[in-house]
Amino acid sequence: MDNKERKVMLRLENIAKSFYARHEVFDAVSDVSIDVYENEFLTILGPGQCGKSVLLNIIAGLEKPTKGTVDFPASSDTTMGFVFQKTAVFPWKTVMENVELGLQIKGTNKKERREKAQYLIELVGLKGFENAYPYQLSGGMKQRVGIARAYCVNPDILLMDEPFGALDAQTRYQMEEEVLRIWQAEKRTVIFVTNNIEEALFLGDRIVLLSACPAKVKEIYIPRLERPRNNIDPDFLALREEIEANTDLAL
């Protein structure tokens, strides 16, 4: 893979972000520069509670960086989809209404957006649940709705902020496979944030390891492992150990 020939979808240069309380300042991100390529599955791995989500929020435009620039060299109008940490699926809308929300806001007509939403609902494996409310769904199912909803606006870049953090271990493994399957069916640029080394290794084309707060890029790993990855494969485990040794501990 010669990265110089691939299209750069997103370029972060020297991003820094600090939060000001009344008498103190909290540095979440100190200096992050990353290039993100087209249709790659990029995982951002970091310890504990800081910097990663902030970075994602900055990319999505939900927060402004204190320093540095966010650039989209590929096109001037990049749409982004966001899958949130806790389930941000609206409890007052059915699955179908949740998924079509993005297109509804854009103003797409009903027939078109229902078709698109239906396709995605089936793609994420929720066929038959179109009229169910989130309270009737399990955690994993709700996150599938979140993924379908993010995909529905046809985003150029898909951002995922620790989407499987609140799920139990079994469901988590299942969802990791699911998200890969969905990604391979509908290829997009994905930026996936996690604090779980295994998850990052299982999913990512490249793994960006961040330091503890204030976040900096420590290292970028490129696992040369074929998909589907086996997390008891010796190469997998060796890389896992290497990354683990390099990870800062968060207190």
Place this chain on the structure above:
Amino acid sequence: MNAKTSKLRDLALSVVSILCLISLWLVLSSSRPDFFPTPQMTWERFIELIEYPVSKVSILGHIWASLRRVVIAFCYAVVLGISLGIAMGWNKKIRAAVEPIFESLRPIPPIAWIPLVILWFGVGEFPKILLVFIGSFIPIVLNTMTGVALVDPMYLSVSRVFKANTLQTMIHVVLPASIPAIFAGMKASLSSGWMVVVAAEMIASKSGVGFLITRGSESYDVALILCGMILIGIVGALLGVVLTLLERWLCPWTTKKEK
């Protein structure tokens, strides 16, 4: 004690409790029947009420008179109150402009407005509706305002990522997310409104359930007073039930617990 015997025990206790109440009633009333009508006298008076009008209005007419006043005022209070509450909860400047006036009027109990409103508008229908409105308006505004201010910021982030404008955010996020708070406000406001209408009718009215009590008091018809009180209690409770049912119907997702 397993579940079945426990349920039986609960039922037995409730029965005992009500029996005690009734026996207490019987004891008190048999000693001074003019002070305290017996259950039978009350029941007879109630039947009489159904058959004969009081002050030219039937019992249903009185109930309807009270209900009408409350419902009209409540509808206005809901529409205006939710709008103001949303505006105040969403926009800090609007809140800063309106809140001081609100907070100075809020400690004044709605009932304290009765003399002033009667001075202004006399004893017709409008002043009573206005009074109920005053009593109902404030809880709705406050609860709506709090509900809007406490909308989970994550939901707002979702709509920002989709680049929704303010109106869309209101419709898709803010309003639905605040519904539990709005309904809580509506329940408080309805019970407050019911109390105000009863008070207003007791003070200055020719119809309504509150009037029944005043009539009974003037003509020393204690059984009528009791009937009036019971009616007020029943209708008041029913109003609350109606609102709860309305909430469950409109918002099937609110009362369910997550799996």
Place this chain on the structure above:
Amino acid sequence: MANEKPSSAVHNAAAVSESIRIENQNRAREKRQLFLISLTSVVICLLIWEIAVRTALINPKYLSAPSQVFQSFITKFYDPKPDGAILPVHFISSLYLALVGYFAAVIIGIPLGLVMGYSKVFYKLINPVFEIVRPIPPIAWIPLSVIWLGIGTTAKGFIIFLAAFVPCVINAYTGVHQTNPTLINVAKTCGANDWQIFTTVCIPSALPLTFTGLRVALGNSWSTLVAAELLSAKAGLGYMIQQGRSLVRPDIIIVGMLSIGITGALLSACLSRVEKKFVKGRNAR
């Protein structure tokens, strides 16, 4: 292939404190702005009110200007006309009655509610009576209590007691009901008996809701007092505004209403102070 650049010191001390200063300035400015909006809005309202009455846009028979209200307020402190007593007398009469009824309700109601919360038997025994009495507004009890207890302070005290009693009991038992069962289990594993569990776990964890009940009860007491005085009284703030109406003195009415409002707010504030002392170490939601 790390895209890492050598990290230069992004912050030094001076730059940091400068940024904090700017942030604080912005925040202070926003607060000032909002305060000014509030102030302006109040002033404008008072002005409109004053002008409307002075120019007879609103008939002065119906509404008195703020300046007139203020004047009457001062006058009422020493002039018993036209309603028969000076303001402080009305005030004390009302306050006394309200507090007597309130404290009676609290002393009886809170322990009753707490016990009802802890003992299921007790709860099932007493609750039905409660549920029957609850929907009837306290004001509706007035004629009945006048017949039983005569026109006098006892009847009013009873009504106020009723008005305050219900929220005290309900909030107290709800407070106990929602005690975290894990905490109770902890106490049990420490060998506590029922009474100890009740006093060391249930009661403290019921405090926040109990205080909410106390607040609601206080509000109820005060507004029920006003209602009772409107219907039958010879002194008190409620009586005063009723007199104001019959004598067509809107200024007296408004003075009365404002006094009622201010007293109610002060009572609430006192209660909040007490609550802060009792309910330490709880995070406000």
